[in-house]
Amino acid sequence: MIEAVGLTKRYGAKTAVYNLSFQVRPGTVTGFLGPNGSGKSTTMRMILGLDRPTGGTVTVGGQPFRQTPNAPRQVGALLDAKAVHGGRSARNHLLSLAQLSGIPARRVDEVLGVVGLHDVARKRSKGFSLGMGQRLGIAAALLGDPQVLLFDEPVNGLDPEGILWVRNLMKGLAAEGRTVFVSSHLMSEMALTAEHLIVIGRGQLMADMSVNEFIARNSAGFARVRTPDEPNLREKLTAALAEAGGQVLPEPDGALRVAGLPLPRISDVAHAADVRLWELSPHQASLEEAYMQLTQGAVDYRSTADQRAGWQGGPPAAAGQGPQGGFVPQPGAYQGQPVPAGAPQPQPQNPYAAPYGPPQPAAAPAPASAPVPASAPEATQPDNRDHRDDRDNEDAR
Numbered sequence: 001m002i003e004a005v006g007l008t009k010r011y012g013a014k015t016a017v018y019n020l021s022f023q024v025r026p027g028t029v030t031g032f033l034g035p036n037g038s039g040k041s042t043t044m045r046m047i048l049g050l051d052r053p054t055g056g057t058v059t060v061g062g063q064p065f066r067q068t069p070n071a072p073r074q075v076g077a078l079l080d081a082k083a084v085h086g087g088r089s090a091r092n093h094l095l096s097l098a099q100l101s102g103i104p105a106r107r108v109d110e111v112l113g114v115v116g117l118h119d120v121a122r123k124r125s126k127g128f129s130l131g132m133g134q135r136l137g138i139a140a141a142l143l144g145d146p147q148v149l150l151f152d153e154p155v156n157g158l159d160p161e162g163i164l165w166v167r168n169l170m171k172g173l174a175a176e177g178r179t180v181f182v183s184s185h186l187m188s189e190m191a192l193t194a195e196h197l198i199v200i201g202r203g204q205l206m207a208d209m210s211v212n213e214f215i216a217r218n219s220a221g222f223a224r225v226r227t228p229d230e231p232n233l234r235e236k237l238t239a240a241l242a243e244a245g246g247q248v249l250p251e252p253d254g255a256l257r258v259a260g261l262p263l264p265r266i267s268d269v270a271h272a273a274d275v276r277l278w279e280l281s282p283h284q285a286s287l288e289e290a291y292m293q294l295t296q297g298a299v300d301y302r303s304t305a306d307q308r309a310g311w312q313g314g315p316p317a318a319a320g321q322g323p324q325g326g327f328v329p330q331p332g333a334y335q336g337q338p339v340p341a342g343a344p345q346p347q348p349q350n351p352y353a354a355p356y357g358p359p360q361p362a363a364a365p366a367p368a369s370a371p372v373p374a375s376a377p378e379a380t381q382p383d384n385r386d387h388r389d390d391r392d393n394e395d396a397r
């Protein structure tokens with residue numbers, strides 16, 4: 001298990017990570033998400049003892065990484081796949097790592113087989129494609145057969161087959177009871193790979209919960225409604241639903257997406273308007289939409305075009321798209337419980353984002369593991385990173 005308590009990292013005036021507390025448990029893949037510059041790599045480097053925290057602690061298996069006996073056999077990591085001596089062959093690169101940690105040479109050939117690089121094992125890695133480099137980095141992480149694995153953007157540069165391979169590898173490692181902590185920007189991929197998510201924004205914890213709970217809390221549900229294909233029925237229903245307080249959007253296939261009204265109310269409104277329904281189904285947004293919603297205020301770098309357009313997150317999810325591309329009915333407004341008048345609103349999880357979508361019925365209270373920091377960290381400074389000047393990085397070398 002990885003455990004961070006009050007983890008903080010400052011680089012001069014810049015606060016990269018602030019008061020971060022979380023646990024990464026064995027037996028599941030835990031996704032680590034956050035916008036660019038939110039502190040994911042810094043957190044991973046602190047877990048691995050490569051950066052020293054300014055405050056707080058982080059342990060792996062109960063001990064700080066630097067005090068872990070025979071650490072490469074306990075913890076494996078892929079942080080930067082390019083951090084390889086390009087003049088060496090893949091096999092020699094892994095052999096040198098194995099020798100440093102007392103790992104037998106036969107394990108090198110094993111992991112080359114696992115990552116599918118056996119045919120190019122004797123080729124110099126400087127000729128490797130991005131995807132091959134990622135595979136070599138993953139091989140290095142697996143070398144010590146560790147119980148704890150950290151992967152920073154492991155699918156970077158991989159083709160669809162490689163992405164599928166990484167997904168199955170991560171799940172397989174977790175199924176063996178290992179702790180697997182993986183950062184990624186690919187939401188759809190995370191939805192398929194991770195069961196649990198830790199989301200940070202500007203160095204602070206924003207969410208620590210299962211993928212399903214994350215989607216349920218951070219995206220508004222909606223209903224898909226379809227009328228018979230007869231003149232004016234759709235328009236008539238649209239007007240009646242809007243009158244009843246619903247937000248109605250046309251779907252490309254002729255159906256309507258309705259937010260803000262429970263399913264029974266939609267049915268009653270349609271009945272009163274004398275419109276027959278051919279479809280009335282509950283839907284939930286995708287992980288990507290939920291993520292955009294949660295992190296929209298915590299993004300450091302955004303196109304000026306997005307700012308001019310008042311960008312508020314991604315486009316609505318494709319009709320009926322759940323996290324795995326399927327339908328995900330959620331408890332709430334669309335599952336038959338009427339919304340009581342004056343019902344308490346859920347407490348927003350997100351310290352940055354404004355509420356989005358229609359009001360939802362009262363949600364379960366936020367878990368203790370997802371606190372909103374009481375005080376904001378120092379103002380974000382422009383990215384002026386310079387690893388050459390960073391003493392912690394010098395220590396690590």
Ligand SMILES: Nc1ncnc2c1ncn2[C@@H]1O[C@H](COP(=O)(O)OP(=O)(O)OP(=O)(O)O)[C@@H](O)[C@H]1O
Nearest residue numbers: 011016036037038039040041042383385386387390
């Ligand atoms: N050595 C350093 N010196 C100064 N600032 C740094 C250093 N390392 C990181 N930072 C800053 O800390 C913040 C967090 O950076 P970090 O690389 O951890 O984010 P990230 O979430 O991994 O980003 P990305 O998704 O873009 O890789 C950034 O604003 C970055 O500029």
